[in-house]
Amino acid sequence: MTITEKILAHHAGKDSVVPGELIMAKLDVVLANDITAPLGIEEFRKAGAKKVFDKDKIVLVADHFTPNKDIKSAEQVKYMRDFAREQEITHFYDVGQMGIEHALLPEQGLVLPGDAILGADSHTCTYGAVGAFSTGSGSTDFASAMITGEAWFKVPESMKFVFNGKLNKWVGGKDLILYIIGDIGVDGALYRAMEFAGSAISSLSMDGRLTMCNMAIEAGGKSGIVPPDDITLEYVKPRAKREFKIYASDTDAKYCDIRDYDASKIEPQVAFPFKPENTKGISEVGNVNIDQSVIGSCTNGRMEDLRIAAGILKGKKVHPYVRLIVLPGTQTIYLQALREGLIEIFVEAGGVVSTPTCGPCLGGHMGVLANGERSISTTNRNFRGRMGHIDSEVYLSGPAIAAASAVLGRIASPEEIGK
Amino acid sequence: MKLTGKAWKFGDDVNTDEIIPARYLNVSDAFELAAHCMEDIDPDFMKKISKGDIIVADKNFGCGSSREHAPLAIKTAGISCVIAKSFARIFYRNSINIGLPILECAEAASKISEGDQIEIDLSSGTIINLTKKETYKSHPFPEFMQKIISAGGLMNYVTQRD
Numbered sequence: 001m002t003i004t005e006k007i008l009a010h011h012a013g014k015d016s017v018v019p020g021e022l023i024m025a026k027l028d029v030v031l032a033n034d035i036t037a038p039l040g041i042e043e044f045r046k047a048g049a050k051k052v053f054d055k056d057k058i059v060l061v062a063d064h065f066t067p068n069k070d071i072k073s074a075e076q077v078k079y080m081r082d083f084a085r086e087q088e089i090t091h092f093y094d095v096g097q098m099g100i101e102h103a104l105l106p107e108q109g110l111v112l113p114g115d116a117i118l119g120a121d122s123h124t125c126t127y128g129a130v131g132a133f134s135t136g137s138g139s140t141d142f143a144s145a146m147i148t149g150e151a152w153f154k155v156p157e158s159m160k161f162v163f164n165g166k167l168n169k170w171v172g173g174k175d176l177i178l179y180i181i182g183d184i185g186v187d188g189a190l191y192r193a194m195e196f197a198g199s200a201i202s203s204l205s206m207d208g209r210l211t212m213c214n215m216a217i218e219a220g221g222k223s224g225i226v227p228p229d230d231i232t233l234e235y236v237k238p239r240a241k242r243e244f245k246i247y248a249s250d251t252d253a254k255y256c257d258i259r260d261y262d263a264s265k266i267e268p269q270v271a272f273p274f275k276p277e278n279t280k281g282i283s284e285v286g287n288v289n290i291d292q293s294v295i296g297s298c299t300n301g302r303m304e305d306l307r308i309a310a311g312i313l314k315g316k317k318v319h320p321y322v323r324l325i326v327l328p329g330t331q332t333i334y335l336q337a338l339r340e341g342l343i344e345i346f347v348e349a350g351g352v353v354s355t356p357t358c359g360p361c362l363g364g365h366m367g368v369l370a371n372g373e374r375s376i377s378t379t380n381r382n383f384r385g386r387m388g389h390i391d392s393e394v395y396l397s398g399p400a401i402a403a404a405s406a407v408l409g410r411i412a413s414p415e416e417i418g419k
Numbered sequence: 420m421k422l423t424g425k426a427w428k429f430g431d432d433v434n435t436d437e438i439i440p441a442r443y444l445n446v447s448d449a450f451e452l453a454a455h456c457m458e459d460i461d462p463d464f465m466k467k468i469s470k471g472d473i474i475v476a477d478k479n480f481g482c483g484s485s486r487e488h489a490p491l492a493i494k495t496a497g498i499s500c501v502i503a504k505s506f507a508r509i510f511y512r513n514s515i516n517i518g519l520p521i522l523e524c525a526e527a528a529s530k531i532s533e534g535d536q537i538e539i540d541l542s543s544g545t546i547i548n549l550t551k552k553e554t555y556k557s558h559p560f561p562e563f564m565q566k567i568i569s570a571g572g573l574m575n576y577v578t579q580r581d
Contacts, residue, residue, distance in 0.1 A: 038447045039487055047574045065445055072445035122485040122509060138487035138513035140573050186432055187479040191508050220479065222508060275432060362441035362484070381483060383436045385459040 099330025109239025173208030182279030296327025319409030324351030481510025
């Protein structure tokens with residue numbers, strides 16, 4: 001069996017499962033945010049439920065339109081907050097404690113190896129990076145899971161992506177996952193579990209792995225996963241407040257597809273509008289001027305991302321025609337960036353630093369684009385109108401390209417700075 | 420259950436930001452959401468459609484965000500069914516859960532033209548193109564899924580069953 005099949009079998013109380021099999025699985029974590037929770041809470045009430053199955057296993061994070069961007073958003077968050085208080089939800093994160101959910105949960109040790117996790121947010125697939133089965137759902141599945149602590153799943157086929165070779169300078173997890181999506185397309189892993197392996201993954205940091213699993217959904221994947229190793233254990237051990245279980249794929253595990261990539265041949269990637277599959281290597285981008293650069297989000301708002309960006313921006317100035325917006329993923333990351341002097345570097349360069357929020361990624365607030373404007377962004381989606389006006393454009397990249405582009409005013413590699 | 424309406428055609432990879440842009444997600448009210456249904460892919464969609472009409476699309480319909488607001492907006496707008504070559508998985512599950520019938524049928528998706536009058540029998544999975552006088556076969560919904568749809572969604576189905 002693959003690691004995904006083993007985790008699902010365990011949570012279904014079975015010795016083994018096969019792809020296509022329908023199972024009822026017990027859940028370790030059930031998650032929602034300020035956009036998806038209100039609909040789910042309505043469904044919870046509609047079903048006549050009085051109590052959640054376990055107040056310690058539900059996580060509610062107010063991260064999308066917070067700090068409240070308008071009255072309607074404030075009402076949505078209040079609705080979720082009132083529910084959290086009524087149900088005495090242990091892990092409810094409000095402004096001040098909250099971070100972007102998929103940066104926050106791993107950081108706080110709420111998601112652990114071997115877990116089965118359901119979240120009413122498509123990027124819930126992020127937690128595969130710690131070796132969990134984790135997938136996104138809608139609000140009704142979230143409501144049902146809050147009541148029963150279970151969800152039904154069709155066991156997905158697994159697809160394996162093997163990266164061997166040394167990563168080039170400025171290439172990170174974002175570039176690898178964009179490269180995959182460029183290769184297989186936005187539905188190339190539809191309904192499947194995406195398993196990442198190979199020497200380049202073994203040496204990839206946790207932050208890089210979280211970025212990769214985060215965008216499994218952008219290839220249509222049900223989940224992404226990196227089998228746990230020493231790097232995983234070093235990350236989760238000091239954070240875990242409960243037991244967890246390490247699984248690995250068997251050597252004879254069955255995959256519907258195995259793809260081998262030479263990591264040393266991959267250059268920094270940029271996804272052109274309006275699909276994450278429209279990828280190009282940075283050398284093929286050409287002259288694309290930008291109005292905004294966004295560094296942050298559940299994809300790339302972690303310490304490593306901020307350090308890379310600050311390393312490029314130190315002593316430089318943001319191009320006069322560009323607005324640089326930096327969003328640390330959580331309060332802990334914010335504080336760490338402050339202590340390391342990164343915030344100072346961003347501000348001195350002429351960038352702004354925001355409180356953690358999903359804001360600009362989905363055109364909510366804190367960096368909405370006007371008609372005809374263009375943003376380079378370390379976020380995960382470049383759909384039409386995603387960051388604002390329907391005729392604005394989003395180009396996706398890792399933090400190195402986004403930082404260099406902010407300085408040069410066009411999409412460019414850090415190698416071009418100072419030339 | 421029989422559904423009848425006019426077909427509205429869309430291409431590949433229609434995402435949930437196009438179905439209901441995030442800027443409208445500061446509410447959960449289904450009617451407010453429906454007012455902006457498909458706005459970023461066809462701003463006049465809500466003016467053009469009539470109750471019972473059918474969306475017909477190519478591959479990977481509903482990709483992107485997990486927002487249940489997307490199928491909810493489509494259903495509340497009065498669309499009776501979505502037919503596509505394939506669906507993104509979260510959208511598929513959400514649609515069934517809120518009681519929006521959706522059918523995978525590559526033949527129907529490629530042969531139906533915009534404006535064709537379509538009749539659908541969910542129990543047999545039959546799609547009849549009344550304009551072109553053609554019939555396409557999709558997989559029929561199993562009985563429990565038909566019951567979820569006619570109850571108006573999973574939660575209604577579960578509470579009615581108890």
